[in-house]
Amino acid sequence: MTSPDLSIAAPELPEVPDLPRRRRAPGSSVLGSMSNRFRAGIVTTGQLVTLAVGATIAIVTDIARGRFSWSEFLLQAWFMTRVSLLPTILVAIPFGVITSVQIGAVAAQIGATSFSGAVNGIGVLRQGAPLVTSLMIAGAVGSAITSDLGARQVREEIDALKVMGINPVQRLVAPRVVAALVVALLLTVIVAMTAMVTAFAMNVGGGTISSGAYLDSFVSFSQPTDLFLAEFKALVFGFIATIVAAHKGLSASGGPKGVADAVNQAVVLSVILLALANVVLTQAYVMLVPQGIA
Secondary structure, eight states: OOOOOOOOOOOOOOOOOOOOOOOOOTTHHHHHHHHHHHHHHHHHHHHHHHHHHHHHHHHHHHHHHTOOOHHHHHHHHHHHHHHHHHHHHHHHHHHHHHHHHHHHHHHHHHTOGGGHHHHHHHHIIIIIHHHHHHHHIIIIIHHHHHHHHHHHHHTTHHHHHHHTTOOHIIIIIHHHHHHHHHHHHHHHHHHHHHHHHHHHHHHHHTTSSOHHHHHHHHHHHOOHHHHHHHHHHHHHHHHHHHHHHHHHHHTOOSHHHHHHHHHHHHHHHHHHHHHHHHHHHHHHHHHHSOOOOO
16 A cells, blocks of 8 residues: 655746846956056065065174075075076177177268277176176076075975074075175176177277277276176166065965966066166166266
8 A cells, every 4th residue: 555645846936037237347357457466566566675675684684793694695606607607698799799780880871980999888888788687687597596485485495494483584585685696796797898809809800990999989988987887787686686586486376387477477577677777777877977088
């Protein structure tokens, strides 16, 4: 004998018509993205300034108290030299060739070949050598710093240092900043000498100008402050590139992909900031330092 079916069928619910969705304005998504990027830029700027101040304080206090990690400094300086020396020379040689060819062609058209030495030398000292050095520091050295610190951050080594009471900025960032400054100074001299010797060989070897006229024009128009400007630019560029690379490395997240993204962001941001800094320093030098013939 079967029991009766006592289940009650559920009543069918009426279909609810689709409500009209609120349409966004065509430019709302673009404005929202731009506002988010602007906020992120402000936050990144503040973090970079904070890291720069912290690294500077750590460098000064540690050197004054005799606690600076000179072994880490020497290790990083040697590593940066190995990474950037040969590419810097290989970039400086064609740079000297290009400047000598272009400037020599224009000087020949206007009959001013005797001034090609001054234009080549001053252009290399004021602009070429610091810029080539900064690009090498940002590209080769900066990417290596970001990948190293980013890998440490992903493996939670930075958190382990904080747990042990060790300041990562003092232990890892400060020695790298000092090493980058020293290497940038030396690379600037190497780039300037390589580019100027190349330009001299191209102009004098090609027979467009005599060696005496070339050197005389360079000595007449160049000033010792041009070399000081080049070295000061190298210090500023090296400091900016190292701080950006360290910041992106310490803020990396998301595994190997996050480290790769941090390296890409560090190189791009460094190049943009270095270009802006170069414009500011060059304009300040032209306005403050009197120009003339020695």
